[in-house]
Amino acid sequence: MGDSIKIRASEKGGLCTVKALIKHKMETGLRKDKKTGQTIPAHFIQEVVCEHNGKVVLSATWGTAISENPYLSFEFSGAKKGDTIKLSWKDNKNESDSAEEQIK
Amino acid sequence: MNMKRRVFLKGTLAGSAVAVALSAGLLSPRQVLAAWPNAAYEAKSVQDALKNLFGNDLTDASNTIEIKAPDIAENGAVVPVTIETSMKGVESISIIAEKNQTPLIASFTIPANTSPTISTRIKMGQTGNVIAVVKANGKLYSARKEVKVTIGGCGG
Numbered sequence: 001m002g003d004s005i006k007i008r009a010s011e012k013g014g015l016c017t018v019k020a021l022i023k024h025k026m027e028t029g030l031r032k033d034k035k036t037g038q039t040i041p042a043h044f045i046q047e048v049v050c051e052h053n054g055k056v057v058l059s060a061t062w063g064t065a066i067s068e069n070p071y072l073s074f075e076f077s078g079a080k081k082g083d084t085i086k087l088s089w090k091d092n093k094n095e096s097d098s099a100e101e102q103i104k
Numbered sequence: 105m106n107m108k109r110r111v112f113l114k115g116t117l118a119g120s121a122v123a124v125a126l127s128a129g130l131l132s133p134r135q136v137l138a139a140w141p142n143a144a145y146e147a148k149s150v151q152d153a154l155k156n157l158f159g160n161d162l163t164d165a166s167n168t169i170e171i172k173a174p175d176i177a178e179n180g181a182v183v184p185v186t187i188e189t190s191m192k193g194v195e196s197i198s199i200i201a202e203k204n205q206t207p208l209i210a211s212f213t214i215p216a217n218t219s220p221t222i223s224t225r226i227k228m229g230q231t232g233n234v235i236a237v238v239k240a241n242g243k244l245y246s247a248r249k250e251v252k253v254t255i256g257g258c259g260g
Contacts, residue, residue, distance in 0.1 A: 009235075031257070041227060056215060057217065058212060058214070059212070059213045061141060061145075062205065063209050064145075064227075065201060065206070065209040065228075066209060066210055066225070066227070067181060067225040067257075070225065072223070072224050073223040073224070074219065074223070075218070076217050077217050077218075077219070095231065096140075
């Protein structure tokens with residue numbers, strides 16, 4: 001669990017900046033395998049949820065056009081250092097992962 | 105009272121559909137809670153995507169929405185984009201690439217304590233506008249910025 005996600009969260013002046021990198025192919029379903037000529041089936045993250053102390057601070061739905069190894073960054077208020085931030089994702093093949101990190 | 109009854113009715117109707125899907129092994133319980141809007145993501149035009157996502161494709165152009173993206177993206181597979189707005193009461197931010205085969209890229213729901221600023225990286229098939237659609241106080245606002253793409257990033 002959590003191997004696919006890297007999160008950094010830092011708090012300054014009541015505002016917490018979250019930066020996350022997710023390891024995922026994000027296949028569009030439009031590409032062809034160069035050797036076989038077969039279309040590579042779509043495989044991409046559809047949902048991302050970020051929680052702070054169990055409360056959702058960002059939720060998103062994604063399509064195929066988020067880049068490979070997605071990057072996401074946003075800010076929210078009301079957090080303090082040491083709080084836990086949790087990010088989870090789920091893709092169209094029902095694979096999922098989540099990771100937790102302390103706010104620094 | 106009435107409101108609750110409506111919600112209850114909706115709940116039971118949705119519940120039965122979900123039960124069917126569950127027994128067919130199509131959905132996991134988590135997926136049911138936040139349904140991924142298929143039709144919006146599969147739409148081939150910006151208008152259809154907006155209609156499917158918001159039930160409406162009318163957006164007011166707003167100069168309070170800022171799109172930070174390169175003027176020229178050498179690699180369309182990785183285009184860094186930041187959407188930022190000074191608007192109050194923002195409910196969601198959606199990113200669209202006008203010329204992509206399926207234009208809707210992502211939609212972010214912004215709770216009250218979260219700043220209406222999102223950064224991510226997107227794929228663009230060819231030169232075209234990046235459109236940001238911000239839903240605030242129940243209304244849709246948009247801004248656009250052209251990004252020139254040297255090598256398309258959607259494959260095919």
